[in-house]
Amino acid sequence: MEKAKVKLPLFGGCLCGEVRYSLSGAPLLVHVCHCHDCQSISGSAYSLTVLVPAAALTLTGPLETFTRTTARGREVRNAACAHCRAGLTSNDVARPDFTALRAGTLDDASWAVPIAQTFVRSAIPWAVIPGIEQVEPKEFNYVNLSAAWRATAPVFSSV
Template identity: 35%
Template structure:
C-alpha cells in the first residue's frame, strides 16, 4: 500500500513504503500542545521506510522514558510532520493529518495511547486504551 503526505504549504513531502504498525489516538500532553487540539492521530511506521523530501526542523523534548522525542515540522508553515522517539529508534509516528486525503480516508485507528492525559470531555474511541505507551 504505502502512504504519502505533505505539510500545509507543500515544502515538505514524504512517502512511507510500508503499512502502518499502529494507528493511534495519542492523548499525551506534548501532542496536545503540538497539534493545538485535544489529541493527535498518529500513524506509527518503521523509520527506515519513511522518506522525507524538503527541509525540516525539529524540536527535542524529553519523553517519559527520559530520552528525547524529536518533533519534526516544516520550518515554512509550521505543520507537524512526525515525532521521532529516541526510546524506540526503529519507529516514527507520522502525524495523520498530513497524509494525502486518500490515505486519511483509509485509516482505521486501532490504539488509544496516553489516556492518562486524556481530557475529561473527550469521548472514548476504543475499548482497550493504554494509560501510557503499549509495551
C-alpha cells in the first residue's frame, strides 16, 4: 500500500489565534501519555503529543512559559499563549533539540496516529486505547519508538 502524503509546512496555533506556528520538518513520534501531569495540563483524559525537531518549529505571537520539575526530576518548560492560555508546547530543558507539540493545536491532526501509550497505570480506565501498544515509562525509548512510528507514518514533504 502506498503511504499517505502530508504537505509541509504544517500549521497550528492557539485558541484565540494570536499565537501561530509552522512546522517545516517531519515529525518524529506521536504518542499518548496517561500520566497525571498530562491529564492536568490537558484538562482531559490524556495527552496526544507530537515530538518534533525544535529547529523545525517556528512560533509567532505572545508566548508565556512556565517551568517546573517533574516527580522524576526532569525540568520541563511549557509554553502557552499569553492571551488565551492555550498550551502549545513542552520542552525537556535538558534536551533542547526536541519539542513536544500538543497534537490538538494542529490545524489538521488527522495524520497524527499514536504508536504507543505510556503511564497506562494512571490512565482513566475507559481511556486506555485498544490496539495501541502499551509501554512502561521506564521502557519508553524515544529512538526506537520514533523509528517504529516513522515506518508507519505518512510521507512528509514540502513539494
